[in-house]
Amino acid sequence: MKKIDPAFKIKGFATKQSVRLSEKTLAKTEKAGNYLTDLADVVLFLGKVFRETFSRDFEFKEFLRQCFQIGYKSLPLISITGAIMGIVLTIQSRPVLVNFGAVTLLPGMVAISLIREMGPVITGLICAGKIGSGMGAELGSMKVTEQIDAMEVSSTNPIRFLVVTRILAATLMIPLLILYADALGIFGSWAGANLKGDVSFVLFFSQAFSHVTFMDLFPAVIKSFFFGAVIGTVGCYQGYNAGRGTESVGKAANSAVVLASLLVIIVDVVAVQITDMLRS
Amino acid sequence: MNKLQAETLSGVATKKKSKEPVVEITNLRKGFGQQEVLKNISLQLFTGENLVVLGKSGSGKSVLIKCVVGLLNPEGGKVEVLGQNVSTLTRETLGELRKKIGFLFQSGALYDSMTVKQNLEFPLKRIKKDLTEKEREEKITEVLENVGLADAMYKMPSQLSGGMRKRISLARTIVVDPMIMLYDEPTTGLDPITSDEISSLINEVQGKYKTSSIIITHDIKCAQNTANRMVMLHEGEVYMEGKLADYEHSTDPFIQAFFK
Numbered sequence: 077m078k079k080i081d082p083a084f085k086i087k088g089f090a091t092k093q094s095v096r097l098s099e100k101t102l103a104k105t106e107k108a109g110n111y112l113t114d115l116a117d118v119v120l121f122l123g124k125v126f127r128e129t130f131s132r133d134f135e136f137k138e139f140l141r142q143c144f145q146i147g148y149k150s151l152p153l154i155s156i157t158g159a160i161m162g163i164v165l166t167i168q169s170r171p172v173l174v175n176f177g178a179v180t181l182l183p184g185m186v187a188i189s190l191i192r193e194m195g196p197v198i199t200g201l202i203c204a205g206k207i208g209s210g211m212g213a214e215l216g217s218m219k220v221t222e223q224i225d226a227m228e229v230s231s232t233n234p235i236r237f238l239v240v241t242r243i244l245a246a247t248l249m250i251p252l253l254i255l256y257a258d259a260l261g262i263f264g265s266w267a268g269a270n271l272k273g274d275v276s277f278v279l280f281f282s283q284a285f286s287h288v289t290f291m292d293l294f295p296a297v298i299k300s301f302f303f304g305a306v307i308g309t310v311g312c313y314q315g316y317n318a319g320r321g322t323e324s325v326g327k328a329a330n331s332a333v334v335l336a337s338l339l340v341i342i343v344d345v346v347a348v349q350i351t352d353m354l355r356s
Numbered sequence: 357m358n359k360l361q362a363e364t365l366s367g368v369a370t371k372k373k374s375k376e377p378v379v380e381i382t383n384l385r386k387g388f389g390q391q392e393v394l395k396n397i398s399l400q401l402f403t404g405e406n407l408v409v410l411g412k413s414g415s416g417k418s419v420l421i422k423c424v425v426g427l428l429n430p431e432g433g434k435v436e437v438l439g440q441n442v443s444t445l446t447r448e449t450l451g452e453l454r455k456k457i458g459f460l461f462q463s464g465a466l467y468d469s470m471t472v473k474q475n476l477e478f479p480l481k482r483i484k485k486d487l488t489e490k491e492r493e494e495k496i497t498e499v500l501e502n503v504g505l506a507d508a509m510y511k512m513p514s515q516l517s518g519g520m521r522k523r524i525s526l527a528r529t530i531v532v533d534p535m536i537m538l539y540d541e542p543t544t545g546l547d548p549i550t551s552d553e554i555s556s557l558i559n560e561v562q563g564k565y566k567t568s569s570i571i572i573t574h575d576i577k578c579a580q581n582t583a584n585r586m587v588m589l590h591e592g593e594v595y596m597e598g599k600l601a602d603y604e605h606s607t608d609p610f611i612q613a614f615f616k
């Protein structure tokens with residue numbers, strides 16, 4: 077970047093070019109500053125959420141309502157994707173296993189890959205889409221239409237009422253949704269296996285679970301809690317910090333989905349590394 | 357009328373009323389980025405009075421009352437409500453103070469995931485905790501009747517018209533009997549008849565609960581009906597302060613343009 081001679085400015089000789097240059101630099105430093113203030117915002121937000129999570133007056137009713145919204149209302153979507161995940165996984169891997177003469181390993185393999193990875197990540201991503209965007213849009217529109225301000229002036233802490241309840245509900249419900257998706261996936265896998273040959277349900281299940289160990293399930297469940305927390309937090313953060321004007325509601329919903337999906341995948345990578353270290 | 361005259365006039369007004377102000381704003385300054393909205397505002401709201409704030413659109417009237425209730429932080433100057441400096445309060449004390457303040461949002465700000473009844477219950481449950489279920493119910497019915505919308509109790513905000521939303525929002529604000537009321541354009545978008553009803557409701561609230569109110573309005577009729585005193589904002593400063601008659605007889609072209 078070219079430097080602007082300060083003498084130019086002092087003498088008032090600043091040409092259009094140099095003025096434009098200086099404006100550009102200004103805009104750039106402003107952008108860099110924006111990232112920093114954004115980061116500070118996130119930290120501040122998390123701090124507030126953390127403090128309010130452990131405050132005395134917990135909004136239990138709103139928490140239950142959110143659990144219902146997040147958990148129950150997502151069931152149809154999660155059921156379909158869970159079942160299809162199992163069917164598809166079975167149909168795709170069956171020919172390979174047949175080639176190796178290892179078809180009996182199919183239930184176990186599907187169960188392990190569903191429980192360890194497919195179930196949490198795919199359900200997590202779907203929840204990031206459904207729940208993250210929902211929170212972003214809902215809180216965003218509440219912000220834009222001053223409903224959050226209205227709560228504040230009725231001496232209700234909006235972080236406590238809106239944000240903490242949603243984050244906790246997501247942290248609790250998303251792992252349950254993931255376990256549910258795992259179960260339906262195994263069921264779907266049985267259905268998929270039945271397309272090619274007759275397998276009894278009981279046999280399939282006992283074969284599947286004879287391979288699954290505690291160290292498959294436990295890290296996956298822990299990981300799911302983190303997925304839930306991340307989705308809830310990102311959705312609420314984007315919504316709660318939406319700008320002015322209706323267009324920022326769309327932006328909040330959109331960036332909630334993008335960021336939540338990205339973070340789900342990043343958390344997954346980290347979790348996989350840690351579990352791998354623990355296993356060996 | 358020029359600025360100097362306006363200042364002496366306000367001096368007279370403060371001398372006449374030796375009462376303690378419930379809201380005292382001194383040299384308030386507030387802007388957004390480069391834009392200066394309020395440059396230097398000083399005004400007082402006394403116990404039991406209706407103070408009407410006039411000003412062009414975008415002159416910062418809404419910003420002014422948001423500073424009073426602590427939704428926006430001033431950049432300079434001081435806002436004192438009931439003797440407490442709003443910007444230095446902790447969250448808890450500010451919360452306690454806000455229980456005494458009613459705030460009618462210009463946009464209504466009804467909670468659109470809740471029914472009308474739940475909208476009114478929300479502040480009631482949080483501010484008047486000692487009410488029984490039955491008392492709450494009675495209070496809600498009474499207030500809804502006051503705004504003429506008793507039959508909208510179980511509707512969702514999305515099912516209401518713009519004017520109805522405004523009135524429900526007003527009901528939600530007065531249901532907790534605040535000591536200080538801040539009305540942001542209570543009659544905008546209402547027909548003249550409803551508008552008059554709202555004006556008399558404001559007066560009724562003032563008479564019944566000795567409420568002190570700041571009323572922001574463009575509606576000259578509403579101002580005429582409710583004002584004990586009026587303040588005109590212009591370019592971030594108090595342009596004129598006085599009684600209704602002072603404005604009506606003013607020869608200042610800017611004031612005249614408002615009152616025609």
Ligand SMILES: Nc1ncnc2c1ncn2[C@@H]1O[C@H](COP(=O)(O)OP(=O)(O)OP(=O)(O)O)[C@@H](O)[C@H]1O
Nearest residue numbers: 320388393411412413414415416417418419420462
């Ligand atoms: N949160 C905010 N961020 C940025 N600018 C704002 C914000 N709030 C208000 N402004 C700006 O401050 C100025 C004054 O706004 P304000 O809403 O107080 O006007 P007003 O006097 O209430 O007008 P109206 O009569 O139209 O409601 C406007 O130019 C607006 O763009």
Ligand SMILES: [Mg+2]
Nearest residue numbers: 417418462540
């Ligand atoms: Mg306004």
